[in-house]
Amino acid sequence: MRYRRVLVKLSGGAFSGPADFGFDKGAVDLLAEEILAVSRQGAQVAVMVGGGNIFRGRLADQWGIDRAEADNIGMMATVVNSLILRGALTARGASEVRVMSAIPMAAIAESYIRLRAIKHLDKGYLVVFAAGTGQPFVTTDYPAVQRAIEIGAEVILVAKQGANGVYTTDPKEDPSAQRFRTIPYDEVLSRQLSVM
Secondary structure, eight states: OOOSEEEEEEOTHHHHTTSSSSOOHHHHHHHHHHHHHHHHTTOEEEEEEOOTTTOOHHHHHHHTOOHHHHHHHHHHHHHHHHHHHHHHHHHTTOSOEEEEESSOOTTTSEEOOHHHHHHHHHTTOEEEEESTTSSSSOOSHHHHHHHHHHHTOSEEEEEBTTBOSOBSSOTTTOTTOOBOSOOOHHHHHHHTOOOO
């Protein structure tokens, strides 16, 4: 494996497969298999999950739910997704999968402690991060980057529903959008590309 330690960012939509909401067994199976494949190549793997397959901000607007409360619901959705992923990984032979939550919930997950997460990774455990930062007004994209820095990940691998790379423009809106094979970070900034 090219990298020693990686962080995989899974959007909630990656759990729902072709549907807009909920869970798709085939999609969850594929996520688990791909994560295990990376681990079996020798990389230490941490995962940050989103919760958009269960609850999205636009629902909060429609229902009149306050943004901070909506984000709390979203954080709980990431916990559900973390447990689903842990179950799928364990069912496929992963011996140690640790869910670490930014919100204390000792009965089902460990509290996130940076040094403990690093120790788990050093032991070869898979680590799944839940509840983002534990604070409202933040999507799980930001804590994916934060956790990657905190644990010393060398790369972030992103799996989002309908996204298979970085493009010149949004391919859903512009059929002539060109996909980059590789692109340096400074070029992403200079072109003002939306990556996550």
